[in-house]
Amino acid sequence: MTASIHPSANVPRDLSAGRYAFVGTECWIAPRTVIGDYVMLAPRVAIVGDDHQWDVPGTPVQFTERPEQHVTHIDRDAWLGYGAIVMRGVHVGEGAVVAAGSVVTHDVPPYEIWAGVPAKKLRDRFTTEDQTEHMRQLDSAPATPTFAGPQ
Incomplete structure (x- = not known):
């Protein structure tokens, strides 16, 4: 029961990753990021921001001090599609799906699908009944990976 982080991903030393978390190729993960169990980050997902102050009059951006560094949470069973960008300090809720190429600037509630x-x-991931069953199963025994072979 371990996370899988592709060797080409740029991850900070303080990354906290849950069971079976997956970080795809060429991801860029900022410090103070927490990803939960079963989270999938597709290739080229980026968690960025909080690294420059741009509003200090008379001081070039590169010479300003770093602002407060916020924690970013990607909760259990969330999936971020190819090239999604998440601004630091955002909370992506349990079971949420973020479409490829999206730029997430605000918190994403649990079990919602976001894009753009x-x-x-865009919509909810499950009906209320299906979400309740999905959460019940996730809360029971840890899931064991099973992967479908070629069809």
Whole structure:
């Protein structure tokens, strides 16, 4: 029961990754990021921001001090599609799905599907009944990976 982080991903030493978390190729993960169990980050997902102050009069951006560094949470069973960008300090809720190429600037509630620039809610991931069953199963024994072979 371990996370899988592709060797080409740029991850900070303080990354906290849950069971079976997956970080794809060429991801860029900022410090103070927490990803939960079963989270999938597709290739080229980026968690960025909080690294420059741009509003200090008379001081070039590169010479300003770093602002407060916020924690970014990607909760259990969330999936971020190819090239999604998440601004630091955002909370992506349990079971949420972020579409490829989206830019997430605000918290994403649990079990919602978001897309766009900036990302907005498209719809819910499950019906209420299916979500309840999904959460019950996730809360029971740890899931064991099973992968479908070629069809």
